Structure formats: C-alpha cells, structure tokens
Amino acid sequence: MLMWILLLLLILVVFGFGFGMQMLWYVAVALLVVWLVGFMRRGRGGGGRRSGRRRR
Secondary structure: OHHHHHHHHHHHHHHHHHHHHHHHHHHHHHHHHHHHHHHHHHOOOOOOHHHOOOOO
16 A cells, blocks of 8 residues: 555656646746847847936
8 A cells, every 4th residue: 555655656746847847848938939029129239228328
C-alpha cells in the first residue's frame, strides 16, 4: 500500500513539474512578443531616456 502511495505522489510531482515547465514556455513566448513589439515601435536607435524630448 505504501508503494502505491509513493508511486502516486511521484506521478503527481512529475505532472506538476511538466505543467509548470509548459506554463514557463508560454510566459517566455509572451515576453518575447512584447519585447519584439516594443522593439519595432521604438526602432533601433530609440533606447534610454535621452532619446525623448529634452528639457530646457
């Protein structure tokens, strides 16, 4: 009986790890898309605070 409980626990841990890894892939793809959209909107030379309007 103890062996079955340990096996079930191991299956649940492996399933949880696999589900977590799948969600991390989705998060990584979403962040890549957000980064690419920001890169396309700003262009290559538009980095940092100094590229905006200048104060006098």
